[in-house]
Amino acid sequence: MSTNGTTPAEGSGLRKLKILMLHGYTQSGPSFNSKTKALTKLLARQFHLSHPVYPGGIQLLYPTAPIPLLPADIPGYTPSSDPSLAPTDAYGWWKRETGGARYAGIEKGLDTIATTIREAGGIDGVIGFSQGACAAYFVASLLEANRESAFALQCVKNPSEAIPYPSSFTVLKQQLHHPPLKFCISYSGFYAPYDGYAAFYTPPLKTRILHVIGSLDTVVEEHRSMALVEASEEGSREVCYHPGGHFVPMGKEFGNVAVGFMVKCLDEKKPVAEESVEDMDLPF
Incomplete structure (x- = not known):
């Protein structure tokens, strides 16, 4: 399930600025869309229909994570005698395994994201909140050049824990020749400490990234961000x-x-001598 937020230029065929919007744990695409309306308005005002690079305006992609959550999966949930009061429309990109640092369902979550990107014809950037911010970093990392080699190396160094490069992103790169993202924005993001995910972080992310941290955030502690x-x-x-x-x-x-x-990030220009085919500004 995916929800798109767009400017009135949808269907015009003109180039749009495409941004993937990844919701947090216990949210959904539509609920995250609702919570970010103010940001959507600012973006629409900035990237209006007369923008020289993105004359089609903006297109915000709000997919819903594939893992439905039960009430017991939701932190702080207290069972009620009235079943109608149980939380609904709650999803996750993965669930943390009990007593460990591994993420159950991470492959399924990344597959859903890759499908969203592929069906959109590619994206320019990604914005995520909380678990969605962790996933946004993963996406930016996976779309960088030579990240496959980092995963292959980790699988040799730590064969019992390291995960392989996701096949859905291999297909995505092959079909779209997708370049690295122009930007990533992480709201209340956090590092995944499981050793099997080291390839996402090593080498460090080169993609331009803005980390937004709440000084009073008690859900994601500052040291994790x-x-x-x-x-x-x-x-x-x-x-x-x-x-x-x-x-x-x-x-x-x-x-x-x-x-x-x-x-x-979008206005930065690389010297022509340093720009490779993969870094070119492709018309997605």
Whole structure:
């Protein structure tokens, strides 16, 4: 299930700025769409129909994670005598295995994301919240050049735990010749400590990434978010704190920080001599 948020240029055939929006644990594509309406408006205003590079406006992709969650899977849930009060529309990209650091269903979650990207004809960037921010980093990492070699190396070094490069992303790269993303934005993101996921983080992410951290976030503690920051190349990362908890800050001030970061990433030009075929600005 996928929900698209677009500007009125949908169907025009003109090039759009395509952004993948990944919701958090216990959310869904539609619920995340609803929670990010303010950011959507700022983006639509910035990337309007007269934008020279994206004359088709923006297209926001809001897929829903493939793993439905039971009430018992939801942190802090207290059973009620009234079944109608049980939470619904709650999904995850994976579930953490009891007593361990492995993620059950991670392959299924990544397959759903790869399918969304492929059906959209590719994306320019990704934005994620909480578990979705962890997944957003994974996506940016998987779409970098030579990441397959990092996974192959980890499978040799740690054959009992390391996961292989996801086949769904191999197909995605082959079919679309997908270049690395132009940007990634992580809201309340965190590092996955399981050794089997080391290839996502080693070598560090080169893609431009903005880490937005809530100074009062008690769900994802700061040290977990900072571990993700440290897994991004120093010259490619930025960090922004907001004075709140575990949510995507939708005030104009912090919305403009995100939009400004995207504009900066999209406006950057590499010297012609350094630009490879994979780095070219392809018309997805």
